[in-house]
Amino acid sequence: MPIRLNRRETWLNTAKVLLGLFVLIATGDLTASAADKKSLIYVKDKNGHTTSLLQKVVVTSGKATLASSPKEPGEPIEPWAIFFRIKNEDGSTKAVNGRVRVGDSEGNPLGWIGEQDVREWDTRFVLEPIDPQKERAFELNVTGGGTARQNATPEGKRRYALITQTPAAEKGDDTEYPVVVYAGNVQGVGQQGTLNKQRNDLENVKLELMFVIESTDFMVEKYDNRPLFDYLKDAIRETVDVIREDSGLKGAIKLGFTEYQDNVPKANFTSRLTCDLTDNYDQFLSRLDVLAATELKDDFPDDGLAGLNEAVQKATWSGNSVKHVILLGSASFQLSERGRNPPQSGGRMNLLEPKTRGYNSTGLSVPQLISRARPQGGSDSRARITKTLHAMLLGRDVIRDLKLDDDLLQLCETIANSSDDGLEPIFTMLTNRLGKEAGVKTLVLLHTIQVIKNQRQLAESQYGQLAKNNGEADGIYMAVEPSGAKVTEAARALSAKLKESFVALESVREGKGLPAASTNEISQPLYTLVGAAAEKFKDSPVLTGTATVRDKRGREVAFKKVMVSEQELRHVKSTLDALFTKFKSKSSKADRQDVGSILNDLKEVLAEAGAGQELTAEVKLKDLISDLPLKTAALDTSPADLALMTTEAFKQWLERIEAAVFRIDDLLTSKQDWLTLSEKAVNEKFTFLRLSELP
Numbered sequence: 001m002p003i004r005l006n007r008r009e010t011w012l013n014t015a016k017v018l019l020g021l022f023v024l025i026a027t028g029d030l031t032a033s034a035a036d037k038k039s040l041i042y043v044k045d046k047n048g049h050t051t052s053l054l055q056k057v058v059v060t061s062g063k064a065t066l067a068s069s070p071k072e073p074g075e076p077i078e079p080w081a082i083f084f085r086i087k088n089e090d091g092s093t094k095a096v097n098g099r100v101r102v103g104d105s106e107g108n109p110l111g112w113i114g115e116q117d118v119r120e121w122d123t124r125f126v127l128e129p130i131d132p133q134k135e136r137a138f139e140l141n142v143t144g145g146g147t148a149r150q151n152a153t154p155e156g157k158r159r160y161a162l163i164t165q166t167p168a169a170e171k172g173d174d175t176e177y178p179v180v181v182y183a184g185n186v187q188g189v190g191q192q193g194t195l196n197k198q199r200n201d202l203e204n205v206k207l208e209l210m211f212v213i214e215s216t217d218f219m220v221e222k223y224d225n226r227p228l229f230d231y232l233k234d235a236i237r238e239t240v241d242v243i244r245e246d247s248g249l250k251g252a253i254k255l256g257f258t259e260y261q262d263n264v265p266k267a268n269f270t271s272r273l274t275c276d277l278t279d280n281y282d283q284f285l286s287r288l289d290v291l292a293a294t295e296l297k298d299d300f301p302d303d304g305l306a307g308l309n310e311a312v313q314k315a316t317w318s319g320n321s322v323k324h325v326i327l328l329g330s331a332s333f334q335l336s337e338r339g340r341n342p343p344q345s346g347g348r349m350n351l352l353e354p355k356t357r358g359y360n361s362t363g364l365s366v367p368q369l370i371s372r373a374r375p376q377g378g379s380d381s382r383a384r385i386t387k388t389l390h391a392m393l394l395g396r397d398v399i400r401d402l403k404l405d406d407d408l409l410q411l412c413e414t415i416a417n418s419s420d421d422g423l424e425p426i427f428t429m430l431t432n433r434l435g436k437e438a439g440v441k442t443l444v445l446l447h448t449i450q451v452i453k454n455q456r457q458l459a460e461s462q463y464g465q466l467a468k469n470n471g472e473a474d475g476i477y478m479a480v481e482p483s484g485a486k487v488t489e490a491a492r493a494l495s496a497k498l499k500e501s502f503v504a505l506e507s508v509r510e511g512k513g514l515p516a517a518s519t520n521e522i523s524q525p526l527y528t529l530v531g532a533a534a535e536k537f538k539d540s541p542v543l544t545g546t547a548t549v550r551d552k553r554g555r556e557v558a559f560k561k562v563m564v565s566e567q568e569l570r571h572v573k574s575t576l577d578a579l580f581t582k583f584k585s586k587s588s589k590a591d592r593q594d595v596g597s598i599l600n601d602l603k604e605v606l607a608e609a610g611a612g613q614e615l616t617a618e619v620k621l622k623d624l625i626s627d628l629p630l631k632t633a634a635l636d637t638s639p640a641d642l643a644l645m646t647t648e649a650f651k652q653w654l655e656r657i658e659a660a661v662f663r664i665d666d667l668l669t670s671k672q673d674w675l676t677l678s679e680k681a682v683n684e685k686f687t688f689l690r691l692s693e694l695p
């Protein structure tokens with residue numbers, strides 16, 4: 001029978017004893033109604049076979065015009081407008097009088113544009129350059145020779161490198177993608193145009209810091225006779241003292257904090273916005289002073305993603321500010337759903353069974369939480385919209401401090417990865433040497449070592465991952481040993497970075513421009529913001545060439561993304577919803593023995609969704625639902641597979657379908673993600689998503 005120990009008892013007892021001893025499916029494209037499909041032109045592959053991708057062109061000249069016929073001069077059309085190529089009235093596809101015929105995604109004709117004023121875009125993929133960071137920037141190998149280096153993106157614009165065609169050879173991150181680059185007039189839905197959009201003055205820009213604080217068992221652990229919570233509060237007070245030293249920053253910096261615990265009975269809450277962003281530092285400190293940790297007596301991880309999500313979503317962020325979220329915690333993150341907690345040792349064995357287990361209430365992964373803080377679409381300056389994430393991991397690495405030998409650590413790992421049968425000889429060996437009672441305690445102790453080691457490694461990995469901001473920005477990550485000297489040292493290091501940022505902020509607000517370029521993680525978004533604002537009316541030339549997602553030193557400088565329309569997302573959501581509804585009553589394997597019945601059910605789903613393809617027992621669902629590139633492995637399944645699944649496997653399949661629906665819902669309700677291209681061109685709402693963010 002499992003031995004029940006809560007995490008605080010486990011940690012303290014152990015310390016005492018030890019110290020004494022979308023698979024991307026890129027086959028679909030924007031859909032057209034059946035009536036107009038004949039006018040659209042489909043891309044052919046290198047072997048001359050017709051694909052399901054539709055031909056598109058992007059306007060790349062400031063002199064381009066859109067005319068009602070190939071013989072008329074037409075009206076000006078702005079660069080970066082994207083159209084679909086459509087056939088001429090006689091069914092041909094060649095240019096007429098030097099102009100090509102274009103239309104919308106439904107195949108409706110919109111006019112004619114000069115062939116020399118457009119570039120073909122026969123994929124739905126782009127590279128989005130990361131704003132220049134420390135010694136790394138996106139580079140283009142320009143057609144005809146030479147290179148072009150990415151500068152800060154003008155405010156209100158988005159800089160994309162459209163991948164115009166399939167590369168000659170796929171070489172992973174070293175792939176040379178053929179691209180066309182332009183700082184285009186992409187605008188947010190509901191705006192009147194980015195160049196006419198009212199901009200906030202830099203003299204009013206603010207710096208906003210939201211702390212995310214763990215308030216659970218670990219924070220009452222004592223180091224040098226002081227609770228960890230006291231050290232944490234000291235670090236925050238140090239920040240406030242630095243701000244108060246400079247009267248010129250009054251009103252320019254706002255502070256706030258959220259707390260998080262876990263989804264367990266003894267918790268007072270899961271997460272909450274305890275102090276919204278404010279420049280009233282007395283109010284901020286008074287709320288900080290009354291913070292108290294709750295002893296949850298549960299498993300090791302806490303619901304840290306809930307606290308981060310609270311800060312990102314619930315805080316009253318200003319429109320004109322540089323935004324930072326700083327995590328201060330000790331425990332690893334809950335990542336599992338309710339009831340699906342893996343063994344805390346990271347192995348198979350769950351010898352220590354907590355009285356209660358928490359779970360991830362957000363349903364988000366760490367990359368998805370980061371994407372919520374740093375939206376993938378959006379039309380405003382990224383420096384104004386995004387929140388840069390930082391993490392400070394508090395707590396002592398007990399296992400490292402004890403300097404345990406490799407043989408002992410290997411035995412701990414072996415115990416954690418053993419089955420009940422595999423554990424028996426180890427238990428027998430311990431009881432023969434030490435006696436039954438001592439053998440049991442030693443077995444528990446060795447397993448506990450592995451649990452603590454695994455949880456520490458998880459926390460280090462998760463906090464470090466958070467501070468990388470999905471590769472878009474360099475956040476601060478510090479693992480801080482809890483002693484008065486170490487916490488003071490870390491607090492002062494953070495304060496120094498803040499102070500440098502405050503100096504830069506004050507200089508900008510007074511109209512003095514920026515000091516020399518900084519490499520510190522707090523001030524970098526401010527430099528990006530100011531650099532973009534300074535170039536807001538500067539026209540960039542259209543450039544063609546090739547580019548990669550990593551520079552020559554292997555540093556990520558761009559993300560490969562895919563264009564997705566709102567119409568596609570709604571269509572796929574309705575299809576997956578219908579699929580889930582139709583099959584959720586068939587969890588029993590007996591209800592799925594008849595493949596013919598499954599095929600009939602699928603026909604109903606696909607008929608309702610307007611999708612269609614010849615159905616066989618072997619055809620994969622991903623080939624039937626191909627409007628949109630999807631990542632979920634649930635569609636890599638055939639009707640024959642569904643008939644053979646066990647009840648448990650089938651339930652998991654349904655859960656994956658449901659998770660894809662939830663992800664699409666999240667995208668559809670994320671308003672700042674949606675863009676339009678042009679009033680004259682295709683005016684569907686769309687967004688660009690990283691491949692990892694596909695449903």
